Amino acid sequence: MAQKAxxxxxxxxxxxxRRGSKIKGELSGASPALVKAQLRKQGINPxxxxxxxxxxxSAGKKIKPMDIALFTRQMATMMKAGVPLLQSFDIIGEGFDxxxxxxxxxxxxxxxxxxxxxxxxxxxxxxYFDDLYCNLVDSGEQSxxxxxxxxxxxxxxxxxxxxxxxxxxxxxxxxxVILVAVIVSAILLIKVVPQFQSVxxxxxxxxxxxxxxxxxxxxxxxxxxxxxxxxLIGAGFFFKQLxxxxxxxxxxxxxxxxxLPIIGDILYKSAVARFARxxxxxxxxxxxxxxxxxxxxxxxxxxxxxxxxHKIKADVSSGTQLNFSMRTTNTFPTMAVQMTAIGEESxxxxxxxxxxxxxxxxxxxxxxxxxxxxxxxxxxxxxxVLVGGLIIAMYLPIFQLxxxx
Numbered sequence: 001m002a003q004k005a006x007x008x009x010x011x012x013x014x015x016x017x018r019r020g021s022k023i024k025g026e027l028s029g030a031s032p033a034l035v036k037a038q039l040r041k042q043g044i045n046p047x048x049x050x051x052x053x054x055x056x057x058s059a060g061k062k063i064k065p066m067d068i069a070l071f072t073r074q075m076a077t078m079m080k081a082g083v084p085l086l087q088s089f090d091i092i093g094e095g096f097d098x099x100x101x102x103x104x105x106x107x108x109x110x111x112x113x114x115x116x117x118x119x120x121x122x123x124x125x126x127x128y129f130d131d132l133y134c135n136l137v138d139s140g141e142q143s144x145x146x147x148x149x150x151x152x153x154x155x156x157x158x159x160x161x162x163x164x165x166x167x168x169x170x171x172x173x174x175x176x177v178i179l180v181a182v183i184v185s186a187i188l189l190i191k192v193v194p195q196f197q198s199v200x201x202x203x204x205x206x207x208x209x210x211x212x213x214x215x216x217x218x219x220x221x222x223x224x225x226x227x228x229x230x231x232l233i234g235a236g237f238f239f240k241q242l243x244x245x246x247x248x249x250x251x252x253x254x255x256x257x258x259x260l261p262i263i264g265d266i267l268y269k270s271a272v273a274r275f276a277r278x279x280x281x282x283x284x285x286x287x288x289x290x291x292x293x294x295x296x297x298x299x300x301x302x303x304x305x306x307x308x309x310h311k312i313k314a315d316v317s318s319g320t321q322l323n324f325s326m327r328t329t330n331t332f333p334t335m336a337v338q339m340t341a342i343g344e345e346s347x348x349x350x351x352x353x354x355x356x357x358x359x360x361x362x363x364x365x366x367x368x369x370x371x372x373x374x375x376x377x378x379x380x381x382x383x384x385v386l387v388g389g390l391i392i393a394m395y396l397p398i399f400q401l402x403x404x405x
Contacts, residue, residue: 010094010102011035015046026094061098065164068128069157071096071105076154079147086113104128117141132278132295133157136285149285156281160299163270163361170266170368177379185386190225193218196394207397214393251303258304262374266367271305272336273360280353290317304331322349335359 011032014024023044029035032049039046071092078088089109093102104125111121119138122129133153140149197215200207207215221228242249258264278299282292290313297309308331315325323341326332336356343352 011049011051013039013046013050014048015039015044017045018043061100063098063100063104063128065157065161067096067098067101069154069161071101072133072150072157073154076147076150079150085118118146130298132282132299135287135295136282139285139287143286152281152285156277159277159357159361160274163273163364166364166368167266167270170263170371173372174375174379178382181379181383181386185390186221186225188387188390189214189218189221193390193394194222200397208393211393211396214390254303258302262367262371266364266371267302269360269367270364271300271302272333273357273364275300275305275309275332276336276353276360277357280350280357283353284350289322308332 010026011029012024012026013035014022017023027035027038029038032051035049036046039049074092074095075088078091079085083091086109089105089112093105093109096102096105107125108118108121111124112118117138119134119141122134122137136149136153137146140146143149193214197218200211200215243253258268260267275296278296279292282295283289287295293309293313293316297306297313300306300309308326308329311329312322312325315328316322321341321344323337323344326337326340339352339356340349343349346352
């Protein structure tokens with residue numbers, strides 16, 4: 001029966017060095033006594049050793065995909081440097097500020113220490129490590145080239161997460177500004193317009209139609225603002241639930257996104273980049289093309305490309321060349337198909353697909369930067385129409401009164 005591995009914890013310590021100067025820091029160990037022993041070996045006289053506490057905010061801190069990408073890159077570096085696997089877990093775990101990430105690394109260490117392979121340990125955490133990740137690590141362990149495969153996985157994760165971050169940047173910026181504009185307009189309608197309305201009541205003259213419309217909207221919001229608020233929240237919740245539970249709705253939504261102006265082009269090129277990057281990584285790792293396409297289908301992130309990848313897999317299984325099958329789907333750009341054909345003819349498919357991925361990642365990056373520059377004047381125009389329109393509606397009767405006088 002295997003002996004249960006001892007779990008390490010992070011301890012904060014205070015002490016004095018050989019010159020009597022006070023110093024402090026953090027150290028990983030199984031117990032305060034062992035931490036004190038480690039400090040004495042370094043010539044430090046430990047005065048206080050305490051287990052590092054966990055704040056409420058850090059305790060609830062989620063593990064993000066970029067944390068997994070960083071973990072993978074650090075593991076690849078450790079393997080290349082010849083550091084033993086278990087020791088690598090200790091070194092990497094101490095470097096994370098997120099306690100949940102430290103716990104994840106420690107859990108993986110315990111699994112490996114208990115005799116499981118690295119890939120088997122990863123498969124026990126499917127919420128953080130998908131099939132593609134685990135299969136590539138398994139291939140590395142089986143072939144004795146774990147450091148090489150980890151380096152490829154790290155590059156893959158870094159590239160895909162950077163691409164996702166660019167897409168989020170393109171989507172979040174205009175949404176955030178429009179949301180602020182709506183909130184400001186609501187405050188003006190609920191708090192400011194009623195002040196003008198009391199002034200207009202003493203005019204004894206007919207108000208302009210535009211002003212009456214704004215006053216009517218203000219009165220509606222004052223009386224029914226909670227219905228509007230809960231209606232918006234309910235609509236958002238309903239959309240989220242429908243998107244999660246209805247595959248038909250998700251597929252229709254994915255297709256509609258690709259047809260949007262500007263944003264659709266960005267999403268299309270990002271899907272092409274993910275297809276090429278995933279296929280390049282899996283093919284370079286020695287995974288057979290037909291099997292690699294299974295992983296690619298799930299990584300594209302859009303039903304149009306997922307269906308196209310399934311069709312490609314069926315065609316390739318029957319002996320059709322990859323580039324010809326890609327062309328018949330009418331989904332992929334000509335450049336991507338031609339580069340794939342060159343890669344198949346020259347025997348360097350993984351290299352060519354990597355170049356395709358890099359090209360479209362750079363295209364997405366440039367388009368996001370261009371979209372940000374384009375959106376700024378458009379957003380200013382929207383803000384001007386919303387806020388400026390309300391101000392004009394309120395001052396229009398005053399201007400008309402001045403012209404009568």
